[in-house]
Structure formats: structure tokens, C-alpha cells
Amino acid sequence: MVATLADAATADIFQGTRSQKISVAASGEGMYKAWTVVAQTNKVVRAILKSDGSNIGQVRIYDNDNAADVLTLTTTSATYVELTGCFQVPVGCTTIRVYVEAGDNASYDIHLAQLQILPNLVVNPSMEGTYDDESGGGGGTVNVAPGWNKYGVETDGTDTLDESATAHSGSKSQQINVDAANEGIASAGTVFTANKWHLVTAWFYGIAGIVRMIDTAGAFFAQNFTPPAGVWTRYSFVVYANSARYLGILSSGAAANFLVDDVSVCQLNDVSITCVPASLANSQE
Numbered sequence: 196m197v198a199t200l201a202d203a204a205t206a207d208i209f210q211g212t213r214s215q216k217i218s219v220a221a222s223g224e225g226m227y228k229a230w231t232v233v234a235q236t237n238k239v240v241r242a243i244l245k246s247d248g249s250n251i252g253q254v255r256i257y258d259n260d261n262a263a264d265v266l267t268l269t270t271t272s273a274t275y276v277e278l279t280g281c282f283q284v285p286v287g288c289t290t291i292r293v294y295v296e297a298g299d300n301a302s303y304d305i306h307l308a309q310l311q312i313l314p315n316l317v318v319n320p321s322m323e324g325t326y327d328d329e330s331g332g333g334g335g336t337v338n339v340a341p342g343w344n345k346y347g348v349e350t351d352g353t354d355t356l357d358e359s360a361t362a363h364s365g366s367k368s369q370q371i372n373v374d375a376a377n378e379g380i381a382s383a384g385t386v387f388t389a390n391k392w393h394l395v396t397a398w399f400y401g402i403a404g405i406v407r408m409i410d411t412a413g414a415f416f417a418q419n420f421t422p423p424a425g426v427w428t429r430y431s432f433v434v435y436a437n438s439a440r441y442l443g444i445l446s447s448g449a450a451a452n453f454l455v456d457d458v459s460v461c462q463l464n465d466v467s468i469t470c471v472p473a474s475l476a477n478s479q480e
Contacts (some may be wrong), residue, residue, distance in 0.1 A: 196230070198219045198224040198226065199219075199391075200216070200217055200226060202215045202216060203215065203268075203306050205475070206343045207308055208457070209243055209306075209309070214307060214308045215295075215307040215415075217296075217297075217305040217306070217307065219224065219299050219303060220300075221301075222296075222299055223296055224296060225298050225305065226230075227293060227294040227295070227296075228288065228293050229259065229292050229293075230292075230293065231289065231291055232284045232288060232291050234284060234287060235285075235286060236284050236287070237284075237318060237335070238281065238282055238283075238284065238315055239279065239280075239281050239312070239314075239315045239461060240254060240268070240278075240280050240282070240293070240310075240312055241278070241309070241310070241436055242254045242267065242271035242278045242295070242307065242310045242342050243277050243309040244275065244276070244278065244309070245272055245273060245274055245305070246271050246303065246304040247271075247304060247305075249271055249303075250299040250301045251298025251299050252296075252297065253267055253268060253269040253294075253295075253296060253298045254267070254268045255267045255268075255293075255294040255296060256282055256292075256293055257263070257294060258284075258291060259286050259289075259291060259292050260285055260287055260288045261285055261288060263285070265284075265285065265291065265386055266280050266282045266321075267364075271429070274416060275428075279396065279459075280321070280364040280457050281315055282320075282321055282332065282365075282436075283320075283321035283323070287382060291311065294312065309456065311428070312429070313459075314461065315459045316388075316393075316459075316462060317442070317458050317459055318383065318384070318457050319341050319342030319343065320379075320458045321364060321365045321367075321457055322340040322362075322365075322367050322369045322456050322458075324342075324367075326341070327341060329345045333349075333351045333352070334351055334352050335350045335351050336355045336356065336357050337355070337459060338356055338357045340358070340369050342384075343369070343381065343382060343383055344380065344383050345369040345380060346378065347362065347376050348449065349374075353374050354372065354374055354378055355370070355372040356371060356372070356379075357372075358370070361400060363427045363456035367456075368455060369444075369454065369456070370452075371444065371446070371453055371454040371455065372402075373450060375408075375446065375450060376445075376449055378445060379443065379444050380443070381411050381443040382442045382443075382451075385440055385441055386441065387434070387436035387438070387440045388436060389436060389437065389439050390436070391435045391462050391463070392433060392462070393435075393461060393462055393463060394432075394433055394434075394459070395408065395416070395433075395459070395460050396430070396431040396457075396458070396459045397429070397455055397458040397459070398427050398429050399429055399445070399453055399455055400422065400425070400428075400453060400454035400456075401422030401424045401425070401426075401456075402424060403424070403451060404446055404447075404448075404451025405420070405446065405447040406419070406421070406451060406455075407443070407444075407445045407446065407447035408444055408445075409442075409443045410440035410442065410461040411441040412438075413442075414440060415434065415436055415437050415480045416434045416437075418430075
């Protein structure tokens, strides 16, 4: 790597007082940080960065033990954007490298404001792997990503669950094409921890209909929305769980057809805040 690293100019700072400026002249130039990881755990990567408006700035997750790329997120935007994606740490991997680098052979600047790797409570959040046939011999196409199960879906050909090559990241997403409300997929295990706050995020590619994200008991979380057709759109919610529950991704109201990818549930840390009135006159009991 021959990139030049420097503080960003004031006009190029996203928030606070500093951002990392990376001046590059060729593809693959930039910087990296190594993380110690546990194989087959699930992670979320989140980065806020910008490029020059025409050339690629990218965040690349690299398996240092198996010498293979795991995930790449890219942008050409000249203004700061948030990039997010999910991945499972490969078998045999104990160290990942997170590269922030150029994706094009050109001279330009990349600016990095934030970068996080967070634990994800969802198994197979990026909908990769060999899909399971859950049709039970019913004649329909009911193929579900590993780590997920069909939910309320008919297996006689009325509904379709299948893998799609139109992915937000990686090589696959889960397609849900159903003819009635409350049909889709659910996590194979619980993803919510009782009496904790969680950040729930997922990317949807709309085709038709309304989507519902819900804890499968409908006890504390239910959100309906209509993803725009033909583009990937991120939806994010802060949720307090009063019990351990599964996550459902379903149709809402009627028939729906959509893709879902990069689903994450991150447990948030408990925070205690003590408030002191600025003055007695401005306080209220």
C-alpha cells in the first residue's frame, strides 16, 4: 500500500473534530485494521465514508487465515454515506482484516468517519449457503436460507420461497413471494434477549406488497412498511424485548413479493443517566 494518510480538512469532517483522509493512486491502496474473531460467529460491519463522486471507495473484510475475501461494500458518493453489511466468520478464521481502500486505478481521496464491527444475534444474516427444501414433498418451491425456517407458508405451489442472485451484499438474498398476510420466514432460534434493548436492521428489495417485521409472538415488536420497488432500502428499529423471541419477516395485509438480505439484531448496552436541573427555577418534579 502506498496511500497517504492524513487528517481530513474541516469541510470533510462528518461529525466531531476529525475524519481519516486516505489519498490513493491505485486500486487496493488504503489502510487496514486486524480483528481477532471466533469462527462461525455472526457480525455486522458499519462504516461511514465518502469517495470523490466517480471512483470507488470500499470496505473489504478479509479472512487472514484462509486468505480469502469475505465481504466488500462500496460507494462512489462524494458525500458521506453509511455502508452496512453482515457476514459469518468462516471456519478456521481467527483473524480478519478490515480494509478501507481504493477500488479503482486512479488518484483520489477517500474519507472515513466511522467504522464498527458488531456482534449479530442472527444466524446467517446475509442469507448465504445451501438453501433448505422445506416443501415437504408438497410440490411447491419452498427453499429457505440456512438459519431460517418457513413461517405460515403453503407448500403446494401457492407460495414461493427461494434464493435470489439479486443480493445487497454477498451472492444471495432470500425471496419471499406469498399470496396472503403473515407468511414468510422466521429465525430458527431466538434473537431477542429478555429485558434488553436491541437495534434491528435489514435490507429489503421491493417488488410488490407490504412487509412486516415482527417478533413471532407479536409481544413487543411489529413494524409494517412498503419497500420501494427495484432498489435496496435499509430499515432500522430500536426494540425493547420483554422476553426471548424469534424474528419474523413476513407479508402484511395481503400478498407480497420481496427480497431480504443483511438482517441484524444487535443487543445494546445498558446505560444509566443521572439528570441534574440546570437551575431550581427550570426544574419540574
